[in-house]
Amino acid sequence: MTKILIVGASPAGLLLAHGLLDHSYDVTLINAASSHDIRYSHRPAITHFTLPTALAHEQVSGLAMWEHLAPRISGARVHLHPPGASAMTVESAFATYGVSVDRRVKSADWLEFAEDRGAKVVISGITISDLEFFWRMYDLVILATGHGELSALFAPASNAPVPARRAVAQAILTGVAETEAADRHVVGPPPGAPPGYLPEPVVSDHAEVASSPEIRAILSPVLVDSGPQHVLQLMGSSGGPMDAWPERPGRDDIWRRMAELTRQHAPALFERIEDAGPVPEQQDVSLHSYAPHVRNPVGHLPSGGLVLGMAEAVIATDDPVAAQAQNMAIASASHYLSRILAHTGAFSPAWMTETFEGLWQGTPCPEFPFAGMGRAITGLSEVLDLIWAPEAPPHLAEVLGAATHDQRVADRFVGGLDDPRSYAWLQDPHTAKDYLSSLTRP
Known part of the structure; x- marks a missing residue:
């Protein structure tokens, strides 16, 4: 029996573990934190969305465990604040809904379920020296976490762009004003759901996004351990207002600064949070810093052993506005699983x-439906970063302007989040201009 070691209880690592268990592989999963420690961690993740196609994959795999509680997200309302011009709004619905679940809840539940299904779960920190011992015991060692000394095993990819480090502020909130009933959407079950899985339609809402040259912000419902709440996230690059935090800020300092930044740069979101406040005892307010990266996937141990990197170990996707972290997890796990099964x-x-x-830039096919997702996901974040930059290609502004008054453009711009490979048209100026021109032809 093939023995596989997965290091890191990230969503991608856990999804791969469950897929391997479905095919009777011998699976060991090592993680520094237990499911209890993950669930009550004082360090929440900044990625919560599971978009419709990824949710359908979870359902078919029997891993969509929070359907009766998790807020449904059926689209996005995007408030654009161009410099020197009036604000614009782009709104569109997805074909069906996704969900928003605190990653601590998801990872803890999936880790416990993996152990129940027969995975060997070892709770321990692990070093390069430890891997020197373990790699001889397994047919394949996969690193599924992007943090700590193990990440140094993977050299940066020489042909990949190096985006700026980003700062993210996050607050889990209670008391957020709800949207009007007319703005809420009734949607059915996502594609791929088993017959009768959700026999009745459910009410879903749109996430609200604001984008300005200084800050990108997102406000959406989220399921945390105590139940449904809302989460506000602000993100910006170095050198902007997201750098101006007090030295060693406390919880109240961070929240006051977040509220003020939202008032200045995302007034539509501020209207909903003006009377809200952080949820007690949820590690409700936090600051994060991350650097997007793409790394070579093969790690070489000093003794000659090999480690394969996946998902966040080699492709960083912690951009909450692009909402691609779970897409990356599903794509990595599915693609790697198919490759392992065929080998x-x-x-x-x-x-x-x-x-x-294949995952990075391959062509999708029935055997590998998620091929090409890696480059597409990082490309989407690059485009979103470019929107307000002085060097932004002119066609981006033309597309956004068209999306404010032509629902077909809005639907294509927002709906593409479900599969970022669909944004190839937006990244090529000629294709984008041809598309806009086609809308005005008789």
Whole structure:
């Protein structure tokens, strides 16, 4: 029996573990924190969305555990604040709904379920020296976490862009004003749901996004351990207002600064949070810093052992506005699983590189439906970063302007979040201009 070690209880690592268990592989999962520690962690993640296609994948896999509680997200309302011009709004619904679940809840439940299904779960920190021992015991070692000394095993990809480090402020809130009933949407079950899985339609709402040259913000419902709440997230690059936090800020300092930044740069969102406040005892307010990266997927241990990186270990996607972290987790787990199932013999460096390259820039096919998702996801974040930049190509402003008055453009711009590979038209100026021109032809 093929023995596989997965290091890191990230969503991608856990999804892969469950997929391997479905096919009777011998799976060991090592993680520094137990499910209890994850669930009550004082460090919440900044990625919560599961978009419709990813949710359908979770349902088919029997891993959508929070349907009766999790807020449904059926689209986005995007408030644009161009410099020197009036604010604009773009709004569109997805074909169906996604959900918003605190990653601590999701990871803790999936880790417990993996152990119940027969995975060997080891709660321990792990070092490069430890991997020197473990790699000889397993046919394949996969690193599914992007933090700590193990990340140094993977060199930066020489042909990938190096975006600026981002700062993110997050607050889990209670008392957020609800949207008007007319703005809420009744949607049915997502594609791929088993027959009768959700026999009645459910009420869903749109996430609200604001984008200005200084800050991007998102306000949406989220399921945390205590039940449904809302989460406000502000994100900006170095050198802007997201750098101006008090030294060693406390919870109240962070929240006051967040509220003021929202009032200045996202007034439509501020209207909903003006009377809201952080949820007690949820590690409700936090600051985060992360650097987007793309790394080579094959890690070489000093003794010659090999480690394969996946998802956040080699492709960072912690952009809450782009909402692609769970898409990356699903895509990585599904693609790697298909490659493992189709493989016989030793897992060579060439096989590892081909596996990653297929996910990064491959062509989708029935066997590998998520091929090409890696480059598409990072490309989407790059485009969103460019919108207000002085060097932004002119067609981006033309597309956004058209989306404010032509619902077809709005639907294509927002609906593409479900599968970022669909944004190829937006990243090419000629294709984008041809598309806009086609809308005015008789």
